[in-house]
Amino acid sequence: NAGVTQTPKFRVLKTGQSMTLLCAQDMNHEYMYWYRQDPGMGLRLIHYSVGEGTTAKGEVPDGYNVSRLKKQNFLLGLESAAPSQTSVYFCASRLDRPNEQFFGPGTRLTVL
Amino acid sequence: GDSVTQMEGPVTLSEEACLTINCTYTATGYPSLFWYVQYPGEGLQLLLKATKADDKGSNKGFEATYRKETTSFHLEKGSVQVSDSAVYFCALGGAGYSTLTFGKGTMLLVSP
Numbered sequence: 001n002a003g004v005t006q007t008p009k010f011r012v013l014k015t016g017q018s019m020t021l022l023c024a025q026d027m028n029h030e031y032m033y034w035y036r037q038d039p040g041m042g043l044r045l046i047h048y049s050v051g052e053g054t055t056a057k058g059e060v061p062d063g064y065n066v067s068r069l070k071k072q073n074f075l076l077g078l079e080s081a082a083p084s085q086t087s088v089y090f091c092a093s094r095l096d097r098p099n100e101q102f103f104g105p106g107t108r109l110t111v112l
Numbered sequence: 113g114d115s116v117t118q119m120e121g122p123v124t125l126s127e128e129a130c131l132t133i134n135c136t137y138t139a140t141g142y143p144s145l146f147w148y149v150q151y152p153g154e155g156l157q158l159l160l161k162a163t164k165a166d167d168k169g170s171n172k173g174f175e176a177t178y179r180k181e182t183t184s185f186h187l188e189k190g191s192v193q194v195s196d197s198a199v200y201f202c203a204l205g206g207a208g209y210s211t212l213t214f215g216k217g218t219m220l221l222v223s224p
Contacts, residue, residue, distance in 0.1 A: 004155075031210065042216035043201065050210055058211065090155055099205055100146060101212060103155035
């Protein structure tokens with residue numbers, strides 16, 4: 001079991017560029033999540049999905065889009081990157097019950 | 113809405129000292145409570161959890177008791193080690209909750 005994996009681990013973008021972060025889980029989990037982590041802000045939920053084909057907005061969804069076409073994958077897209085999106089991005093997944101979340105190792109994104 | 117408040121860090125201790133990290137919460141339902149740990153450069157890992165009032169979660173020498181009367185879930189350890197240096201997050205969620213609500217995290221630094 002690889003658990004939750006994230007691709008890429010690091011990325012540097014220029015303002016206005018687009019990119020997609022991939023999250024994959026091999027635990028057959030229903031729920032998947034995207035968070036960003038910034039100094040002094042803790043973890044903030046961007047978007048989440050309660051099952052294949054579903055998505056929902058979290059606390060800070062602006063500037064991001066997501067898709068869950070397959071149960072095991074959850075993609076986070078930045079259409080036009082801004083310096084304010086410089087952050088560490090974490091993906092997580094969970095079963096319905098019990099509901100503790102399993103986290104990936106993170107993607108460090110820098111937008112210049 | 114639901115919220116979690118943790119003591120601000122960093123908490124700086126010498127090896128073998130006692131640790132308490134305070135966590136209080138507000139919730140409209142009957143959540144489960146969690147402590148997650150994040151080691152440097154890694155994603156979050158579940159440390160312990162409690163699903164109902166008066167439950168005690170424990171793992172790796174850490175303990176926390178779900179206190180409904182004081183809406184608290186303080187993390188304790190009798191003797192910390194250098195390897196315990198990490199950021200600790202308190203969170204609430206549970207059955208009927210699609211998402212977790214996290215505190216901002218408390219950094220623990222343990223010196224030899």
